[in-house]
Amino acid sequence: MVSNWAKKRDVWSLITLGIIVLYTFVLVLPLFTLLKASFTGGEEGKLSIEYFLKFFGKKYYYGALFNSLKVTIAVTIAAVVIATPLAYIMTTIKIKGKVYLQILILISSMAPPFLGAYSWILLMGRNGVITNFMSNIFHINTPDIYGFTGILVVLTLQLTPLVYMFLMGAFKSIDSSLLEAAESMGYTGIKKLVKVVMPLIVPTLLAGSLLVFMRALADFGTPMLIGEGYQTLPVLIFNEFISEMGGDDGFAAAISVIVIILALSIFLLQKYVSNRKSFSMSALRPIKEKQEKGLKNVLANLYVYGFLALAFLPQLYVVYTAFLKTSGRVFVKGYSLDSFKMAFSRVGDSIYNTFLLGIIAMIFVVIIAILIGYVTVRRRNAATNGLDIISMIPYIVPGSVLGIALLLTFNSKPILLSGTATILIISFVIRRLPYTIRSSAAMVHQISPSVEEASASLGASNMKTFIKITLPMMLPGVISGAILSWVTIISELSTSIILYTARTKTMTIAIYTEVIRGNYGIAAALSTMLMIITIISLLLFFKLTGKKEVAI
Known part of the structure; x- marks a missing residue:
């Protein structure tokens, strides 16, 4: 039995x-x-590295790899630089309407990135409302939102909340006695953040950075809409797979394998560094918010509300245009x-x-x-x-x-x-x-x-x-x-x-x-x-x- x-x-x-x-x-x-298709080329579909040689043999192709690395690294660094003080301020300083601000920040991160690209085109594209306003009123030509700059702006605003969410949890696990000890030794303000707080949140920063890197590397819609010739790997894969002249499945598969190897390498590197830097924290006295006064309070509120305005208001403008009359393709x-x-x-x-x-x-x-x-x-x-x-x-x-x-x-x-x-x-x-x-x-x-x-x-x-x-x-x-x-x-x-x-x-x-x-x-x-x-x-x-x- x-x-x-x-x-x-x-x-x-x-x-x-x-x-x-x-x-x-x-x-x-x-x-x-996919792996098999990437190594199947030449005559009679024999085992070959022809597609990989083709990729690394022309700047048009391997340039997309460098473009993707440039975008992902820049977006990751920008997101960390913006999110760290944002999370620190929201944890340590009383900000008016904090509960609603947190919800809005999260909502801004959950919308598709290409909607952010679309909203910035409406605002600062060649016929955008800000572009026309600055040109007609002040006779000033606004910076070009297309290409690398536009991709960087859109993805940074979209992905910064992801790092912010990780860091909010990390800051809550820091014991306030550590910060008090640092202050007693003369570490205050930015110095305290850089010398004391940052080392404590390195594992969390690495986890958040990995997520941002992966999202930025994989994003297709943003560079497709706002890139204008600034070709990244997802766009190259799409163009090679679905081409008007007849796509090459094997070549698209080879590029895909390169992307997987890149993503896996970054993932394993992050895991290795995180394991070396990992430690546990248990806050007996979690950090409590303080009511700041004067310039410090003003700057803290400006930083939080300024980020939210940049991240969320462009999307609100899209909502506004949905209710405008249209004549053909024109509002x-x-x-x-x-x-x-x-x-x-x-x-x-x-x-x-x-x-x-x-x-x-x-x-x-x-x-x-x-x-x-x-x-x-x-x-x-x-x-x-x-x-x-x-x-x-x-x-x-x-x-x-x-x-x-x-x-x-x-x-x-x-x-x-x-x-x-x-x-x-x-x-x-x-x-x-x-x-x-x-x-x-x-x-x-x-x-x-x-x-x-x-x-x-x-x-x-x-x-x-x-x-x-x-x-x-x-x-x-x-x-x-x-x-x-x-x-x-x-x-x-x-x-x-x-x-x-x-x-x-x-x-x-x-x-x-x-x-x-x-x-x-x-x-x-x-x-x-x-x-x-x-x-x-x-x-x-x-x-x-x-x-x-x-x-x-």
């Missing part, structure tokens, strides 16, 4: 095995196919809802697709994340450790790369998924699972194993214990992670732009294509709807969790 312990082990072993098989099919196999005086009407009449299917595909993806995300979160915490072994690693691979692989990998794998029989909604749903699930997995696993860590043991001692089966006891206790973490996954799913562009068809176009694709066509009214209306959905989702997250911040 098989013991209860053996049955319990068999059930979760089968679940773990099933999820590993699923990941192998939808993630490992596509990445292997005219007066207000109307014509842009919203045209949005529903022309690309109404994209709104429906966004909700339909997003909801279906979320169902799979929730189910899979619950199972992975549970087995990686409660059933730790070689298989679950491997599953934990596999599930985090999408954290490293850029969206456009994953899109190409899926398309190369499922573009022919017997498994023909290209052009279907299924392949989009698969991409959404793979890319956004880590958010919900982390929050689910965090909740399992908080549940005492003795609760499950008590249930088992009363005769409940292992699965019944999980469904009746553990799962209800996990739900708050699952729901919060699912909401964040939902926000990122509806704002997804880099993968969708590779996989979509006319029947599976989503709101982000519709916004992007309308901006490219110059239909700014429709794009503004769709952007407004997407921002409203994002804000409602985040407010729901705050309501359900009781938090005013997002843990990443």
Whole structure:
């Protein structure tokens, strides 16, 4: 007779095995196919490094690598430089309306980056409102927002809140006695921040910097909209894969492999440095806010409100333009809802697709994340450790790369998924699972194993214990992670732009294509709807969790 312990082990072993098989099919196999395609060139498709030689043989190609490195490094440094004093001020100084400011800062980070690019085009493009105002009134030519400068501005404002969120948690774990000791030794102001606080938050800074680096490296929409010839790797991959002259799948795959190697190298370097610098802090006396007076208080408020204005107000201008009258592609005086009407009449299917595909993806995300979160915490072994690693691979692989990998794998029989909604749903699930997995696993860590043991001692089966006891206790973490996954799913562009068809176009694709066509009214209306959905989702997250911040 098989013991209860053996049955319990068999059930979760089968679940773990099933999820590993699923990941192998939808993630490992596509990445292997991508790798194989990158080394298949020349005559009769033999093993070759022809594509890599082609990439490093022409400045047009390898220049995109240096452009991407320049952008990502500059954005990462700028985000750290801006976010560090921002988080420090919000932690140590009483700022009026702090709760609402934190929510607005988070909202500004959750909008798609290409919306930021679009909003800056409306403000400081060649026919932008600020550009025209400065030219007509003061006869001053404003700096060019296109190219490297525009990409840097947009991505820095978009990604700074990510570092800010990490640092807020780190500052709260610093004991105030350390700062008091530093002050007694003459370390105050900037000197205290640089000499005392910064060394304490190095591991957190590295984690936040990694996330910013990965996001900036993978971003497609911003350089595509505002780059104007400043070509980065995601744009190059897209252009080579989907070319009017006939794309070269193998060459696009080779560039994708280079991107993965770059991202993996940075990831491993960050892990190595973090492990060397890591330590634990427990604040018996957490830092408390102080009410500053005079110039210091004025400067602190100016810094916080100034950043928020730069990060959020351009998006508000997009909302404003959504209600302007349009004549063809031009905004005219007066207000109307014509842009919203045209949005529903022309690309109404994209709104429906966004909700339909997003909801279906979320169902799979929730189910899979619950199972992975549970087995990686409660059933730790070689298989679950491997599953934990596999599930985090999408954290490293850029969206456009994953899109190409899926398309190369499922573009022919017997498994023909290209052009279907299924392949989009698969991409959404793979890319956004880590958010919900982390929050689910965090909740399992908080549940005492003795609760499950008590249930088992009363005769409940292992699965019944999980469904009746553990799962209800996990739900708050699952729901919060699912909401964040939902926000990122509806704002997804880099993968969708590779996989979509006319029947599976989503709101982000519709916004992007309308901006490219110059239909700014429709794009503004769709952007407004997407921002409203994002804000409602985040407010729901705050309501359900009781938090005013997002843990990443």
